[in-house]
Amino acid sequence: MTRDRVPHILILGGGYVGMYTALGLQKKLRRGQARITVVDPRSYMTYQPFLPEASAGALEPRHVVVPLRRVLRKCDVITGRITSIAHGDKAVTIEPEAGEPYQLEYDILVVALGSIPRTLPIPGLADNGIGFKQVEEAIALRNHVLDRLDIAASTTDEDVRRRALTFVFVGGGFAGAEALGELENMAQYARRYYPQIGAKDMRWVLVDAADRILPEVGDEMGVYTVEELSKRGIEIRLKTFLESCVDGHVVLSKGKPFDADTIVWTAGVKANPVLADSDLPIDDRGRVSCAATMRVAGLDDAWAAGDNAAVPDLTDDDPDALCAPNAQHAVRQAKLLAKNIAATLNGGQPKEYRHKYVGSVASLGLYKGVAHVYGVKVKGFPAWFMHRTYHMSKMPTFNRKARVLVDWTMALLFRREVVTLGRMRMPREEFRRAATPKRSQRDGSN
Known part of the structure; x- marks a missing residue:
């Protein structure tokens, strides 16, 4: 059978679900049984639970990502963004990094687009907020925090200094609490190289609209987390909303306004919005409606899993309960999804996803x-x-496990790296200055 006549499996998304589904399929399917294509805006998968440690310098950022083309050797990998899905026509529109958008047809669809930050129309947020979902954001935030220390230690303007040393995190879930805990720990460590900055000069603020943080670890551990962070001088603002942050002027629903150079937004996620414009069935939260087998409701040739999928939770007594959008479910759904698709291609029946939530773990710094x-x-x-x-056990590939382990070992033997590479955001700045002709001098020379 020729390549053009075998079923074309198109996987939208190269995150944990997309990558592991593709990896499972290329292992389980016979050579020539199907053609597999993975489409993602990035050429790598990011293991998000390690982003806080990468941002704090405990891990090399390149070691928390997995190159898709390296592990998916039997798949076609396209670096581009999905802009529309027309399942009735069995086609999607891809917007590549360069060149014109084009359509790609398929026979079997796997929706693994994941989620994006859930933002609100808060004045100034789009211009001043920093996300924390991708490795690029983790690197930028690390550089930004260390850059603020450089600014504070080098200025004589007290207002500039106070603003530079104020760090605000909005959202008290895993991402917010872990990112704040790791970065505050790193900044306090770095302070030994900044004699101009005292122990109480930095101000760290965690804002959340709920009455507790880290609800995933339970009430008792949530209270402990608040107490632990408060002992470190971190302000916890519960039942509080961010109302405005125009030009870094932070206005909360409670307390006096203040200025901050750093505003990190980690207040939840939502399903990829491209699904709302597709002809796939979605629920009221914008996720693809699925059966317990992860087949899209009412369709035999479409599947979905992960954050963008509404998969029934068969372990819950509530018949309407759905699996929570977290890494624990995504890890397990991806592996079963690959088995289910392979089974149907071989004439078998898919199995229902069933997993009892075992609990949660969170890091609050070293x-x-x-x-x-x-x-x-x-x-x-x-x-x-x-x-x-x-998380070491769940980190994809032995290669990445080994590199992470080496990073941790080196951290035990040597001091933490606290150098900032913030200037990498402007790699051509010095060359531009040198290449720009100076204005004519008063003597009339050119």
């Missing part, structure tokens, strides 16, 4: 953490160690 696993509550160093151990 040697600090909280965990609630199988009903057991753990805090401090043991929880931090559990966090590292669990």
Whole structure:
């Protein structure tokens, strides 16, 4: 059978679900049984649970990403953005990095587009906010924080100094609490190289609209987290909303306004908005409606999993319960999804996804953490160690596991790197200055 006549499996998204589904299919399907294509705006998969450690310098950023073309050797990988899905026509529109958009046809569709930050129309947020979902954002935030220390240590303007040393994180879930905990820990460590900055000069603020943070680890561990962060001088503002941050002037629903150079937005996620304009069935939260087998509701040739999929939670007593959009479900759904698609291609039946949520672990900085696993509550160093151990086991590929382990080992033997490479955002600035002709001098020379 020729390549053009075999079924074409198109996987939208190269994140954890997309990459592991493709990896499973290329292992399970016979040579020539199907053609597999993966489309993603990035040429790599990011392991998001390690982003806080990458931003704090505990891990090399390149070690928390997996190159898609390296691991998906039997798949076609397209670096581009999906702008529309027309399943009735079995075609999607792809916008590549360069060149004109084009359509790509398929026989079997896998929707693994994941989620994007859930933002609100807050004045100034789009211009001043920093996200924390991609490795580029983690690197930029690390450089930005260290750059603020450089500015504060080098200025004589007290207002500039106070603004530079004020860091605001909006959202008290995993992303917000872990990012704040790791970066505050890094900044306090870096302060030893800045004698001009005192222990209490930095101001770290965590804002959340709910009455607690880290709800995934339970009430008791959530209270412990607030107490732990408060002991480190971090301000916890619960039941509080960000109302405005125009030009870095932060206005909260409670308390006095203040200025900050750093505003990090981690207040939840939502399904990729391209799904709303597709002809796929979606629920009221914009996720693809699925059966427990992860087949798209009412369709035999479309599948979905991960953050952008509404998959029934068969372990819950509520018949309408859906799997939460988190890494724990995504890891397991991806592996079963590959088995289900392979089974249908071989004339078999897909199996229903069933997984009892085992709990959560979170890092709050070096040697600090909280965990609630199988009903057991753990805090401090043991929880931090559990966090590292669990996510090390889930890190894709042996290559990346080994590199992460080397990074951690080196961190035990040597001091933490606190150099900023913020100037990498402007790699041509110095050359531009040198190449720009100076204005004529008063003597009339050219």
